[in-house]
Amino acid sequence: MGDAVRIAGFVKTTLQDWEGKNACMILLAGCNFRCPYCNRPELVGVPEESIDTSSILDYIKGNKDFLEAVVISGGEPTIHEDLYKLIGDLRKLKLKVKLDTNGSNPDLLDDLIGAKLVDKVCINIMAPLDPASYSKAAGMDVDVELIKKSLDILKGSGVSYEIRTVAVPGIIGHDSLKAMLNGLDGSESLIIQQFDGRNVSGAMKDLKPYPKPVLVKMAETSKGYVKRVRIRGL
Ligand code: SF4
Numbered sequence: 001m002g003d004a005v006r007i008a009g010f011v012k013t014t015l016q017d018w019e020g021k022n023a024c025m026i027l028l029a030g031c032n033f034r035c036p037y038c039n040r041p042e043l044v045g046v047p048e049e050s051i052d053t054s055s056i057l058d059y060i061k062g063n064k065d066f067l068e069a070v071v072i073s074g075g076e077p078t079i080h081e082d083l084y085k086l087i088g089d090l091r092k093l094k095l096k097v098k099l100d101t102n103g104s105n106p107d108l109l110d111d112l113i114g115a116k117l118v119d120k121v122c123i124n125i126m127a128p129l130d131p132a133s134y135s136k137a138a139g140m141d142v143d144v145e146l147i148k149k150s151l152d153i154l155k156g157s158g159v160s161y162e163i164r165t166v167a168v169p170g171i172i173g174h175d176s177l178k179a180m181l182n183g184l185d186g187s188e189s190l191i192i193q194q195f196d197g198r199n200v201s202g203a204m205k206d207l208k209p210y211p212k213p214v215l216v217k218m219a220e221t222s223k224g225y226v227k228r229v230r231i232r233g234l
Pocket residue numbers: 031032033034035037038039040041043044074075076102138
């Protein structure tokens with residue numbers, strides 16, 4: 001069972017999080033994973049205070065000439081039982097909706113897609129889809145069957161989606177990338193995100209990111225499995 005939606009952050013304009021769209025971004029607090037390289041650690045726990053939804057809706061209403069879309073990110077948005085209501089309210093303002101998720105709640109994802117509440121999904125795939133690799137990446141035991149189910153739902157949904165993986169040294173190397181890609185074969189779009197430790201807390205804070213040629217090689221390898229590959233954050 002999830003909890004009521006808690007909005008920890010609101011970005012008025014982002015041109016990066018949905019290519020080709022003028023979007024705003026709502027950041028929901030709370031996450032069911034504990035990735036040691038998380039660069040939004042302030043969103044993993046649940047804050048005592050949250051931003052009032054009505055103030056965000058008012059801002060959007062006042063800027064409808066400019067805004068065409070909203071990205072819902074976190075944290076992990078699908079842990080919130082009130083996500084339907086939030087997206088429903090955004091839909092009433094005629095916004096396109098993109099959902100960022102770690103893929104751990106396929107049933108809710110399926111329901112949102114079935115209700116035509118999302119136009120695009122970005123699913124964060126962290127490691128090869130086996131329990132040991134995934135649990136290491138997520139910092140806790142993960143049922144990888146849930147992640148696989150989310151991928152299958154997206155592949156069969158007709159909804160635009162992209163897969164994002166962060167190239168974290170020690171979590172994703174060239175061999176583990178290939179193992180991960182075996183589970184993504186035939187997918188539309190992969191983003192290989194450069195690791196950025198600036199906002200990371202804990203042991204991985206000082207981890208050096210891979211140099212550019214390593215990510216370029218990862219992208220070349222990925223092209224054999226996924227139709228479109230991009231590197232972000234170099
Ligand atoms: S799933 Fe995302 S928000 Fe949650 S701990 Fe991992 S990186 Fe952080």
